[in-house]
Amino acid sequence: MQPIHSSRRILLPVRNWFIVLTLFLALLLNLIPFGRLPGIPDWVALVLAFWCVHQPLKVGMAAGFVLGLAMDVADASVMGQHALAYVLLAFAAAGWSRRVLWFPLSQQALHVLPMFLGMQLVMMVARMLSGAEFPGVLWFLSSFTATLLWHPVTYLLLTPQFRPEDKDVHRPI
């Protein structure tokens, strides 16, 4: 396992409890009541997309669905709104994982931006079809914040998997 496919560093295997812990912490971050402040990223979507790209066999649509239901209750929104959006996000992220991982981090961020925007669009369509008000263009700012956070979050979440880089001239690999 490498950080990205063109990297020469080899990662330690991921621990399952670490994935669960980070998703849980993201959920806690999402519960912080910022009200209608624009530009606050959807942490759950960010971490979910990260794990779907890096561990598509372990984290997928089921995790997205469960986290979505939790967010629906926490946000006082309609049941199924976040669930639908996160399931689609997980599908896209896991499906594109083979492609995304070939790119350096800045271009990976450009790949996940349309996923986040699509997720917000799905939520907006689901709610506006039922007669809710338009939340304003600034609401979409949170996708761009999440995209900017892709680079630091990658390093943060991969830290436990990095091993010290020891240059051993006698080792074949």
Place this chain on the structure above:
Amino acid sequence: MSVAGHAPPPFFKRGPAPLVRLAFFVSLSLILLLADLRFHTLEWARLAVATVAWPLQRITWMPIDAAGDAGAYFSRQTTLLRENEELRRRQLGTANLLLRQQHLELENKRLRALLDMRARLPAEGRIAEILYAARDPFSRRVIIDKGSQHGIAAGQAVVDDIGVIGQVARVFPLTAEVLLLTDKDQAIPVEVQRNGLRAVLAGAGAGMMELRFLAANAEIQIGDMLVTSGLDGVYLPGLPVAKVAKIDRDSSYSFARITCEPLAGVERHGLALVLGGRLALPPQPDDAPSIAEQPGRGKRVKKKAP
């Protein structure tokens, strides 16, 4: 099953194909969406999850609380002094009204008793603090710190010191959600204070409200005060609601487009008063047994010892 009778190695087993899983979860989500939007049948699940998640939610308020405390700590003394002065002046200004209010209420009661009318229910209330605005960007809701444990029920009106804020929409054990007047789903029956013209005021989003279904030539002016008419049995009559901000009388439409702005600090945070339900039964006469003495359902009536 392969030809040789061996099961395929386990690392090829990845469950159903991604598209199958996608279809399954998407249809499940859509069913949930429909069930919640059209039939409102998922309140029990929401209640259960919210109750379990309550301690977590309490933890996540800490950063916001801490930020608020820090802000209050560093707020300058002059600000506080000015606010104090302002409050004292307002109190003096309203003292006159308050004193007369008591007098008038007593007088009113006597007159009503004379007229043998049902005494109007006193406006009972419960003070609640608005904790935060719900994160959902598609609706206007706030969370207050009183719930079903404190006797809050869905449908109660919520006011602040200036006017109506909204209505309790959803009740959890320790908190409740208040749907603000500016939400698109919220409507409130009002009348124009100046001439008693009755209408329905509905949220228009973006912090504004709209007077609906008033004829293009209705007698209404910019600056008119709108108060609750009390026709719905939820809000007490006479509570200030909004002020007319803009009137657009286009003769090509049969109705005027009337935009109003709320009076109360609907989008601000602070203290609010949850009014008791208005449709409570009138107080029982003294000779009837009180509720506490009545046997509960399913219990045997004990005969009193002679």
